[in-house]
Amino acid sequence: MFKTYLKTAWRSLIKHKVNSIINITGLAIGLACSILITLYVADELSYDQFFPGKQQIVRVNTDFNFGGREMKMAQSSDIMGPTLKKDYPQVQAYTRIYNNDGARLIKKDNEYFNEKRVASVDSTFFEVFELPAIAGDLSHALDKPGTVVVTASAAKKYFGTTDALGRRLEIKNEDSIKPFLVTAVIKDMPANSQFQFDFLFDMQDVHYNWGAATSHNFYTYLKLKKGTDYQAFEKHFPEYVHKYVLPYAARFIDVSSMGADSVNQILSYSLMPLTDVHLHSDRLSEISPGGNIQYVYIFSAVALFILLMACINFINLTTAKSGARAKEVGVRKVFGTDRKQLIYQFLLESIVMVVIAMLFALLLDFFLLPGFNELTGKNLSFSVLLSPGFLLMLVLLPLVVGFMAGIYPAFFLSGFRPVQVLKGKFKIGGRSGKFRNGLVVFQFSISIILMIATIVVYRQLHYIQTKNIGFVKDQVLILNETGPLADHATAFKNELLKMPEIKSGTFSGYLPVSNSFRADNSYSAAPVMTSANGFSMQDWKVDEDYIPTLGMQLVQGRNFSRDFVSDSTAVVINETAAKYLGAGNPVGKYLYGTDYQGNILKYHVIGVLKNFNYESLHSNIGPLGLFLKSSPYTASFKVSTSNMAQLIDRIKNVWEKFAPGMPFSYRFLDDSFNEMYLTETRAGTTAIVFAALALFIACLGLFGLGMFAVEQRTKEIGIRKVLGASNRGIIQLLCREFLLLVLLAFVIAVPVAWFFMHSWLQEFAFRTNFAWWIFAVAGGAAMLIALFTISFQAIKAAMRNPVTVLKAE
Incomplete structure (x- = not known):
C-alpha cells in the first residue's frame, strides 16, 4: 500500500511540474533559512554550557549610582571573592579574572x-x-x-x-x-x-592596589555549593557592603549621614548565572563581546515565519489546483477508497515534496554557510549537522513541515463529494478561496514588517554615522600598544610630525570609543565629599595635543599648555561634569578627588569641552575629566593623505628605528567607532536578506495563484475581449483582487512594525525619528513587487487571441 502511495505521489509531482517547482523552491528556501538560523541560535544558546557544574557558577555584578550617574558593571572589587569565601559557607570556591594589564x-x-x-x-x-x-x-x-x-x-x-x-x-x-x-x-x-x-x-x-573595596576591576566568579539558591544568597550583599565597603569608603566620603537605604541605592551587588552572561548581560566591559537574546528571539521568529510562508504557498497552490484533482478523488471514492486513505495519500505527497526540498535546502546551505558566517560573525561548520541532535532534526523536520503544509489540503481534497464532482457540479471557491486570501495577507504582512524593520535599522545606523558626535573620527590613525617606546615616545612622535601628511599627534590610553580602556572615579565640588555633592566621573590621562588632534571643541577656558607648569594639577571637563560644579562659569573652580590612601587631591578647572559621545549612542553622555598625565600606551595621529599604505610603511620604518623587534599594529578611529555598532550592522544586513527572501517566497506563491486565476478565467477573458474589453481593462481586472490583499496586509503590518521598531529604538539614548515615509516606502515597494508578479500572468492572458481561447472551449 505504501509503495502505491509513493508511486502516486511521484506521478502527481511530475504531472504538475510548474506547481511542483514553485512549491519545492519556496520550501527549499524556507528550510535553508530555518537550518541556518537554527545553527546560529543553537550556537548562541550553547555558550559556556560545557562547564561541569555550570548551574552552580555565578558572576558578581556591580550597580553603582552616584551623583545621578548609574553604572552597571560586570566587575567587582579585588576583596569580593576572598571575603565571600571566608564569610559564607555557601561559597565552595571563587576565582578572579584580571585583564586590565x-x-x-x-x-x-x-x-x-x-x-x-x-x-x-x-x-x-x-x-x-x-x-x-x-x-x-x-x-x-x-x-x-x-x-x-x-x-x-x-x-x-x-x-x-x-x-x-x-x-x-x-x-x-x-x-x-x-x-x-x-x-x-x-x-x-x-x-x-x-x-x-x-x-x-x-x-x-599583578601590580595592583590590593584591598581597595571601592575599586571594581576584577571579574569575580563564585562556585556555590549544590542546593544553594543564588537569588537567596544575594541577600547577604547589603551586609557585605556595610561591613567592608563603607569603612573603606569613609577615607574618601563622609558616610556618617548616610542611612542604610541610601547606601544600598548607591552601591549594590547581584549575581548572574554563568550561562546567562553571553545573551543576557548589558553591562560595561564584558570579558568578550556578548550576544543579545532579543536577536535570538527575532531570528528564531523570522525563521519560523519564512518556513510558514513556504508552507502557505503549498497550501494555497494545492487547494487552488483542487479542481484538477477533483475527478481523481471522485473516481477513487466510487471505487471504494475511504477518506482516511486519501488523507494518507495527500500527506505522503506533501512529505515527498518536502524531502526533495530538504535535499535542495542542504545543498543551498552548503554554499551559503561561508557567507552566513561572515554576515553573523560566527564560525559555524556544516559538520555540526552530523551531530545526533541535528540529524534527528533533519529527519523530523520534513515530517513536521510536510504535515503542517499538507494537513489542510489533505482534508480539503479528501472531502469532495463524488456525486457532485462526477456530475460536474463541483465549484472551487467559497470558504477555501477566503482561506487562501487570508494566507496571502499573512505572507505579505510579514514581508512588509521585515521591510519596515530593515529601513528603520539602516536609518538608525545612518544617523549614527552622520551625527555630529563632538570629535573627528575620520583620518585618525591609531598605533596600538606603544608602551615599548618607553622614554623614546616623545622622540618618536616628533619624528613622525616631520612628515607633511601627519598634522598632529597625541599619546593617551583613552579614546572616545567603547573598546578603549577607561576609568571611573568619584569627585566632588567640595573638599569633603558627600552623597549630595559627589559624583562619578570618567578620568582620562592625556597630553597637550589630545584635544586638537581629535578635533574636540572647547566652549569655555583653554586647553592644556606646556607654558603652564600648574597644568599638572589642572583638569578640562565636559559640559555634563560642569553642571555638578554649580551655576556660572566653572573655569577657575576646583574639583576634589582622592588617591588610594585617602589623601585629598585638588584640581583647578581650566576649560570646558563641548559634550561629545565617548561611548555608544545607546548611552547618555556622562561626566568626563581630562588630566594632564603621561599615558604612552596608544598613539593617535591626524593624517591627510591619498596614499595611506605608503604613509603606514614610512611610519613602520620609524617604529622599527625606535622599537626594534617590537610588533607594529595600527587601526583607524572610524573603524573602532563602527565596531561599537557591529551587532546592529549585522542585524540590519541580515534583515535585508531575510526580508528579500520572505518577499520572494510570497511573490512565488502569488505568481502561482495568479497563474491559477488566469487559467480559471480564460473563457471569461476571451468573452470580455470579444465584447470590446481592452487589454488594459483585462490587466486591471486580474490585478485588482491581489493588490487589495496586499493593501490589507499593509494595514495590518504598519501598527505591528511600529510597535516593535519603536521599542528597539528606545534602546538608543540618541536615535532617529520614526518618519511616516518609511511605511509608505515599504508599502509601495510591496505593492509594486506584487503588481509586477501578477502583471506577468495578466499581460500574458490579455494578449491571447480570444478566438483561439473560445475555439478551444
Whole structure:
C-alpha cells in the first residue's frame, strides 16, 4: 500500500511540474533559512554550557549610582571573592579574572608578539572552571608567582609542540623582561565561551592596589555549593557592603549621614548565572563581546515565519489546483477508497515534496554557510549537522513541515463529494478561496514588517554615522600598544610630525570609543565629599595635543599648555561634569578627588569641552575629566593623505628605528567607532536578506495563484475581449483582487512594525525619528513587487487571441 502511495505521489509531482517547482523552491528556501538560523541560535544558546557544574557558577555584578550617574558593571572589587569565601559557607570556591594589564609582549626567537588573549587569574580558576588538561596538574599550576598556563595553540606557536611543561616564556614589560614558567597546557578554549584566553598568568604577579573595596576591576566568579539558591544568597550583599565597603569608603566620603537605604541605592551587588552572561548581560566591559537574546528571539521568529510562508504557498497552490484533482478523488471514492486513505495519500505527497526540498535546502546551505558566517560573525561548520541532535532534526523536520503544509489540503481534497464532482457540479471557491486570501495577507504582512524593520535599522545606523558626535573620527590613525617606546615616545612622535601628511599627534590610553580602556572615579565640588555633592566621573590621562588632534571643541577656558607648569594639577571637563560644579562659569573652580590612601587631591578647572559621545549612542553622555598625565600606551595621529599604505610603511620604518623587534599594529578611529555598532550592522544586513527572501517566497506563491486565476478565467477573458474589453481593462481586472490583499496586509503590518521598531529604538539614548515615509516606502515597494508578479500572468492572458481561447472551449 505504501509503495502505491509513493508511486502516486511521484506521478502527481511530475504531472504538475510548474506547481511542483514553485512549491519545492519556496520550501527549499524556507528550510535553508530555518537550518541556518537554527545553527546560529543553537550556537548562541550553547555558550559556556560545557562547564561541569555550570548551574552552580555565578558572576558578581556591580550597580553603582552616584551623583545621578548609574553604572552597571560586570566587575567587582579585588576583596569580593576572598571575603565571600571566608564569610559564607555557601561559597565552595571563587576565582578572579584580571585583564586590565592589556596585551602582553611575548618573545619568540628574536621577535616579540603582541598577545591580546591574556588574563591573570587566581590559582583556584580551575576549581571553578574545570577545563581539560593536556599536560600538568591544574589544581596547583598557578600556586606560585611567575607561572603561566597556556593553550595547545599557544604552546605550538611558541614551542612547536604541546609538550611545553617546564619551558619558559619571556614577557617584556617596559624596559624589563620577566620569564614565566609553563606549568600546564590545556585544550583550546571552545569558541562558544566568553573566556577566549590563550595565556593564564598567576594573579600574584599583578601590580595592583590590593584591598581597595571601592575599586571594581576584577571579574569575580563564585562556585556555590549544590542546593544553594543564588537569588537567596544575594541577600547577604547589603551586609557585605556595610561591613567592608563603607569603612573603606569613609577615607574618601563622609558616610556618617548616610542611612542604610541610601547606601544600598548607591552601591549594590547581584549575581548572574554563568550561562546567562553571553545573551543576557548589558553591562560595561564584558570579558568578550556578548550576544543579545532579543536577536535570538527575532531570528528564531523570522525563521519560523519564512518556513510558514513556504508552507502557505503549498497550501494555497494545492487547494487552488483542487479542481484538477477533483475527478481523481471522485473516481477513487466510487471505487471504494475511504477518506482516511486519501488523507494518507495527500500527506505522503506533501512529505515527498518536502524531502526533495530538504535535499535542495542542504545543498543551498552548503554554499551559503561561508557567507552566513561572515554576515553573523560566527564560525559555524556544516559538520555540526552530523551531530545526533541535528540529524534527528533533519529527519523530523520534513515530517513536521510536510504535515503542517499538507494537513489542510489533505482534508480539503479528501472531502469532495463524488456525486457532485462526477456530475460536474463541483465549484472551487467559497470558504477555501477566503482561506487562501487570508494566507496571502499573512505572507505579505510579514514581508512588509521585515521591510519596515530593515529601513528603520539602516536609518538608525545612518544617523549614527552622520551625527555630529563632538570629535573627528575620520583620518585618525591609531598605533596600538606603544608602551615599548618607553622614554623614546616623545622622540618618536616628533619624528613622525616631520612628515607633511601627519598634522598632529597625541599619546593617551583613552579614546572616545567603547573598546578603549577607561576609568571611573568619584569627585566632588567640595573638599569633603558627600552623597549630595559627589559624583562619578570618567578620568582620562592625556597630553597637550589630545584635544586638537581629535578635533574636540572647547566652549569655555583653554586647553592644556606646556607654558603652564600648574597644568599638572589642572583638569578640562565636559559640559555634563560642569553642571555638578554649580551655576556660572566653572573655569577657575576646583574639583576634589582622592588617591588610594585617602589623601585629598585638588584640581583647578581650566576649560570646558563641548559634550561629545565617548561611548555608544545607546548611552547618555556622562561626566568626563581630562588630566594632564603621561599615558604612552596608544598613539593617535591626524593624517591627510591619498596614499595611506605608503604613509603606514614610512611610519613602520620609524617604529622599527625606535622599537626594534617590537610588533607594529595600527587601526583607524572610524573603524573602532563602527565596531561599537557591529551587532546592529549585522542585524540590519541580515534583515535585508531575510526580508528579500520572505518577499520572494510570497511573490512565488502569488505568481502561482495568479497563474491559477488566469487559467480559471480564460473563457471569461476571451468573452470580455470579444465584447470590446481592452487589454488594459483585462490587466486591471486580474490585478485588482491581489493588490487589495496586499493593501490589507499593509494595514495590518504598519501598527505591528511600529510597535516593535519603536521599542528597539528606545534602546538608543540618541536615535532617529520614526518618519511616516518609511511605511509608505515599504508599502509601495510591496505593492509594486506584487503588481509586477501578477502583471506577468495578466499581460500574458490579455494578449491571447480570444478566438483561439473560445475555439478551444
